[in-house]
Amino acid sequence: DATFFYEFANQRSARYERVFLRVPRGTGNYRYKGDLNGNGVSEENEFELTRFDGEYVVFLAPGDQLIPVLDLKTSMRFRLEPQRFFRQPATMLERVLSALSSETFIRVEERSSETDVKQIYLMNLSRFLNQQTTLSGAQYITQDMHIYEHRADFSTRFRFTQRKSLLQLVSATEKSFNTERSVRIRSQMLPEIGNQTEFIQGVDRVNATAQTPRERDVFAVSLNSDFSYRPEPAWEVGLRFEVKRVEDRLRNPVPIVDMNEQSVRTSYSFFGTGQVRAEVKREEVILSQGVQDPARPFPYEFTNGKVIGKSLLWQLAFEYRFNQHMQITLHYNGRREGDRSTVHTGQVEAKVFF
Numbered sequence: 001d002a003t004f005f006y007e008f009a010n011q012r013s014a015r016y017e018r019v020f021l022r023v024p025r026g027t028g029n030y031r032y033k034g035d036l037n038g039n040g041v042s043e044e045n046e047f048e049l050t051r052f053d054g055e056y057v058v059f060l061a062p063g064d065q066l067i068p069v070l071d072l073k074t075s076m077r078f079r080l081e082p083q084r085f086f087r088q089p090a091t092m093l094e095r096v097l098s099a100l101s102s103e104t105f106i107r108v109e110e111r112s113s114e115t116d117v118k119q120i121y122l123m124n125l126s127r128f129l130n131q132q133t134t135l136s137g138a139q140y141i142t143q144d145m146h147i148y149e150h151r152a153d154f155s156t157r158f159r160f161t162q163r164k165s166l167l168q169l170v171s172a173t174e175k176s177f178n179t180e181r182s183v184r185i186r187s188q189m190l191p192e193i194g195n196q197t198e199f200i201q202g203v204d205r206v207n208a209t210a211q212t213p214r215e216r217d218v219f220a221v222s223l224n225s226d227f228s229y230r231p232e233p234a235w236e237v238g239l240r241f242e243v244k245r246v247e248d249r250l251r252n253p254v255p256i257v258d259m260n261e262q263s264v265r266t267s268y269s270f271f272g273t274g275q276v277r278a279e280v281k282r283e284e285v286i287l288s289q290g291v292q293d294p295a296r297p298f299p300y301e302f303t304n305g306k307v308i309g310k311s312l313l314w315q316l317a318f319e320y321r322f323n324q325h326m327q328i329t330l331h332y333n334g335r336r337e338g339d340r341s342t343v344h345t346g347q348v349e350a351k352v353f354f
Contacts, residue, residue: 016060028054051305075107110137138165172210216299217250255290274320309338
């Protein structure tokens with residue numbers, strides 16, 4: 001099964017600039033650290049990513065100067081399932097092939113000021129992601145290999161993902177490179193007990209022509225396992241563990257953190273009318289090597305916003321529909337991160353449909 005997409009256009013565009021917009025507290029993913037250099041202007045390095053209580057979101061706004069560009073967007077998805085050719089496999093080779101399946105996805109996007117048009121629409125990749133001509137571009141590939149993909153009792157997925165991108169901003173040019181290799185195993189050990197275990201190894205790298213807090217070279221290895229227990233259809237209890245080691249190789253000496261996480265969750269469903277869910281999570285981040293410098297904090301991606309030390313997070317959610325015209329939702333979240341004070345957040349929403 002294959003799908004192809006190709007789109008090419010001539011248009012006018014401009015270099016982009018990051019703009020931060022203020023939103024209601026808790027709905028954004030950035031916070032403002034203040035006017036650090038005292039110039040009275042909010043600059044990009046004065047905003048930082050945050051897990052909770054963000055008050056700003058970022059979007060890319062085009063500059064004032066428009067130039068002719070070539071815009072190419074293309075993608076391809078190819079899926080192979082040998083079992084469709086062997087409905088009743090008889091030989092050993094047919095049984096082995098029937099257990100395998102694969103999916104490949106490739107996407108290329110390029111917005112370029114290249115003067116030789118055919119280099120773009122004929123996809124000469126050596127002219128893509130060029131700092132001299134590319135305004136924005138990305139190359140993305142995902143390769144999945146499955147063993148017993150459709151079996152409920154046991155299945156395995158091997159995945160390789162890679163993404164390269166380049167973005168010319170008004171202030172600087174940023175190049176990024178991401179790659180991930182993972183193995184996922186799903187099993188149904190008993191009719192009531194299931195498990196999903198995943199091993200992930202990844203690289204997240206960003207380089208810029210000007211100094212920016214977004215620069216990083218993060219290497220991470222993680223292992224997580226999630227158990228679910230469903231004694232009856234309405235009830236589910238889950239238990240999840242994760243261990244992770246992360247290095248930021250852009251710094252010297254290389255800082256290393258070891259993280260571990262444990263969580264327990266439960267849910268009860270009111271069939272056709274609603275659900276109640278509860279979860280408690282413990283996180284621990286240990287700085288095994290390196291020094292946390294307040295003048296040059298670690299990038300957000302180094303710990304995914306988690307603070308050094310032990311943290312406890314909990315949440316409770318309730319959703320119920322009285323009838324087709326009335327629905328109520330309640331959410332409560334609490335957290336205590338490291339040595340910070342405990343924070344409680346609650347939200348109640350009622351909807352009436354006429």
